[in-house]
Amino acid sequence: MSIAANCTMMFTQRTLSTSSILILSLLVLLGSMSSTWAEEAEPASHKNSRVLITGANRGLGLEMAKQFVAKGYQVIGTARKPEQAVALKQTGATVMKLDVTSEADIAALAKALEGEKIDILINNAGYFGPKLMTENPENLAKLTRQEMELCYRVNTLGPLFVTQALLPNLKLAEDAKVVHISTRASILSKGTSGTAYGYRVSKTALNMVTRTMSGDQAMKGILVVAIAPGHNKTHMGTERGKLDPQQSMAQVIDLIENLTRKHHGGLWYYDGSRLPW
Numbered sequence: 001m002s003i004a005a006n007c008t009m010m011f012t013q014r015t016l017s018t019s020s021i022l023i024l025s026l027l028v029l030l031g032s033m034s035s036t037w038a039e040e041a042e043p044a045s046h047k048n049s050r051v052l053i054t055g056a057n058r059g060l061g062l063e064m065a066k067q068f069v070a071k072g073y074q075v076i077g078t079a080r081k082p083e084q085a086v087a088l089k090q091t092g093a094t095v096m097k098l099d100v101t102s103e104a105d106i107a108a109l110a111k112a113l114e115g116e117k118i119d120i121l122i123n124n125a126g127y128f129g130p131k132l133m134t135e136n137p138e139n140l141a142k143l144t145r146q147e148m149e150l151c152y153r154v155n156t157l158g159p160l161f162v163t164q165a166l167l168p169n170l171k172l173a174e175d176a177k178v179v180h181i182s183t184r185a186s187i188l189s190k191g192t193s194g195t196a197y198g199y200r201v202s203k204t205a206l207n208m209v210t211r212t213m214s215g216d217q218a219m220k221g222i223l224v225v226a227i228a229p230g231h232n233k234t235h236m237g238t239e240r241g242k243l244d245p246q247q248s249m250a251q252v253i254d255l256i257e258n259l260t261r262k263h264h265g266g267l268w269y270y271d272g273s274r275l276p277w
Ligand SMILES: NC(=O)c1ccc[n+]([C@@H]2O[C@H](COP(=O)([O-])OP(=O)(O)OC[C@H]3O[C@@H](n4cnc5c(N)ncnc54)[C@H](OP(=O)(O)O)[C@@H]3O)[C@@H](O)[C@H]2O)c1
Pocket: 054, 055, 056, 057, 058, 059, 060, 061, 079, 080, 081, 098, 099, 100, 101, 123, 124, 125, 126, 127, 154, 181, 182, 183, 184, 228, 229, 230, 231, 232, 233, 234, 235, 236, 237, 238, 241
C-alpha cells in the first residue's frame, strides 16, 4: 500500500472515530435532554390546568382535591364553611365559599373567578337526605316535602346553576370538562327498593341535566358526563362503603383525564365502564 493510500486510510479511520465520538456524545446529550424534558413534561402539562370541585371539604371531594393537587393541577375546592375547611386548606387547594343552594354564593363565586379559565368543573357536592335506607313501610309516611325539595336543590339545581354561572370560565379553556357526580341509585332500569326518594329522584334528574347539557349549543366544545363513584367509605357512604376513596378517586381522576367524545353525555362508573340509565 502506498504511503498516500495509508495516510488516506488513517485519516478516514481517525475521521470516523472522531465523528463517531461526536455522534455518540450528541446522542448521549440528546438522551439526557429528552429524559429531562420527559421528567418535566408531566407536571408542566397540568400546571396550567385548573379544576374546581364543589363540596371539597370532606369525603370524595376532599380526596379528589388532594390527588389533583399532587398531580400538579391548580385546584379550587369549595366549602360551605371555608373557615372550617382545614383539611382542604392543607391539600394546597384554594378554598372558596359555596353553598350550591345559594344564588348569592354562586354569583359571588362567579364574580370572584371572572376572567379565570376552568378546565374541569366537578359538581360533587351532594345531599342524601334522612337515612331512610332500610326497607321500611313507614319510609313513605316519614317523607317530607321539605326534604324532597332540599335534595332537588342540592343535587340537581346545584350542578345546573353552578355550571351556568361558570360557563364563561369553562369557555376560556381549550377542552373543558364538566363532571356531575351521580350515583348508581339514580338508574331507572335498576333497583326498585322503596328507599331514599329524595336522593334517587334528584340524581336521576341530574342525569337528565347531563343529557340535556350534552346536546346544548351553549355548551359546545365542552365534554359533559355523569360519573357514579361507587359505594365509598365516607360520611354519606358510611362504614359500609365497599370502596376506599383513595383508590376509587384515583380511578375517577384517571377517567376524567381520559374523557373523549365517546363519553360525552353518558353515565360512567368509577372504573370506566358504562352504566345504563
Ligand atoms: N359515598 C358514596 O358511597 C357515594 C356513592 C354514590 C354517589 N356519591 C356522591 O358523591 C358525592 C360526594 O359524596 P361523599 O360521599 O363525599 O359525601 P359526604 O362525605 O357526605 O360529603 C358531601 C359534601 O357535599 C357538601 N354539601 C352538602 N350540601 C351542600 C350544599 N348545599 N352546598 C355545598 N356543599 C354541600 C358537604 O359539605 P358540608 O360538609 O358543609 O356538609 C360535603 O362537602 C355526592 O354527590 C354523592 O351523592 C357518593
